[in-house]
Amino acid sequence: MFYPDKNFINTLSAGERFIFLKIICGTVAANRQVSREELIYLREAALKYDVSGESLANMIKSSDRAMLVKQARMITDRAKALMLIKDMCMVANIDNTLDDSEIDYILDIAEAMHVEPQRVQDINQVVNEYLAVSQKACILLEQEHWT
16 A cells, blocks of 8 residues: 555556656655665556656656646546655655655645645655554564565
C-alpha cells in the first residue's frame, strides 16, 4: 500500500502515469539532493511504472516546478490525487529528512489538485508512522528492507 502499487498504477491512463511519475520525481528534485533511499524508492517506482532508469533520471533533471503544478491540475479524481500525495510524502520522508522545499512543493501540488493542507499533513503523519514501523521491523527481523 505504501510503495507504488502496480494495481493502482494500472488504473491510471498513460497521461496520468506520466504526470504521476514526473511529479514524484519533482519531489526528489525539490531540495536538489538525491539520497540513496530516494533512489531506491524511485527505482521501485520506475519498475512499476515500466519506465527505464535513464528516463527517470531525465525526469528528475528536467523537473520544472511551475510546469508540474500545471500538470497536477489535470489530476481531477480525488482518490488519485490522494494517492499521489501519499507517494510524494513517501519519497520526501524516506531519507528521514523532510526539507522545507519538499514541503512547499507537496503543498503546491496538493493545492493544484484541490487537496486541503490538513489532509496533506494527515497523510504525511501516516507515512511517517509507516516508515517508523518499517524501520523497527527491519531491526527486529534483521533485514535491510521490509515492506
